Amino acid sequence: MTRISLNVDGASVSDDVEPRMLLVQYLRERLGKTGTVIGCDTSNCGACTVHLNGTSVKSCNVLAVQADGAEVTTIEGLAKDGKLHAVQESFRECHGLQCGFCTPGMIMQSVDLLKENPKPSEEEIRLGLEGNLCRCTGYHNIVRAVQHASGQAVNS
């Protein structure tokens, strides 16, 4: 067992974990943060995307021990004071989801994308989300949601 201390969604946590425990398992099974989901479990689909020290990572491809001392933000930490984050609101507004399974990862990656590039073109949005797979929407409404969140005209 290895002792880890980190901050998750604004709260300090400390735990003894097996070194082989993945960050996504730690979030879901120890902290009960099931908003972050396991999709493909092979680091392809991006459904498990969270922010580690301010940048997006696939939490099924990080060990919990590697997050020792870090700051983690999950989809559950985006809303502030009961108010949805602008990107969450946009996904709702633009219907950027169907089954919703990819949505936590899509939103976390979209937040990261907009932080680095506040006014991305359509192509930049599609490239920025290439590590996130959606099997329902065909991506069109997801792209619209990101355009909307960035205050740009939305594809018709």
Place this chain on the structure above:
Amino acid sequence: MIPAAFDYVAPTSVEAALAALAQYGDEAKIIAGGQSLLPVLRMRLNAPEWIIDLGKIESLRGIRDDGDAIVIGAMTPHSVVGSDSLVAEHAALISKAVEHLADAQVRHRGTFGGALAHADPAGDLGAPALALGAQFVIAGSGGTRTVAADDFFVDLFETAIGEDEILTEVRIPKHTGWGACYEKFVRVAHQWPIVAVAATVKVDGGTISEARVGLTNMGSTPLRARAVEEALAGQSLSEDVVRAAAEKAADGANPPSDLNGDADYRRHLATVLTRRAVVAATGG
């Protein structure tokens, strides 16, 4: 999928990491960003007893100007390399290759040195490093040594790094003012290239003074397309010259055959991608 159980140590200095490596020997595996290693562990293709994490060694991160070379710390994430202005100015080929390496999340976590030490022949950094004549600084118990790119890649997933050694930094000789292009051919987004070509070219007044061309996934290691380089050097830049040179891209290569394409298909791809890469690198 959960990896098999292992013990874990996260040293805070290269010396301590080397000591751990000496202690646990071939039972140990080093983890850098883990973007290649963790899938391997989770599929249980490898099950080391010890994992030595370099993530807490600050001295292995960062990019600096060292006169005639840019020095990239082995633990510098791809995203930092890709957005670095020194790299863009003096080793543009690296910036171009990083741009389309995997996806944004993997680029945040994966490291420059980790990817090169992993030595996947389909990895995107080997061919650019080879083309630019990178030098690999490797630390061991007896001090550090430097290995030239031509001697670094030994075979499939095998480099000149010894079992008791650690790659600490990569020196990239400055190629200031050289045009660059990384042409990567994939079937679907964020995949490994079926074939990719890394080209960087220096053009003076319409004449190609020097060209460096590296090939990804055209053999068990990254390769230099020397026949192309020789055919371009000293020539006046023209479409015909580039086309004729690119025809030699697969000379001497022994590409693999797999579900993505057989060896002949890859040879053909190499010629097409080389032509496109050289055209783009020369401003076409």
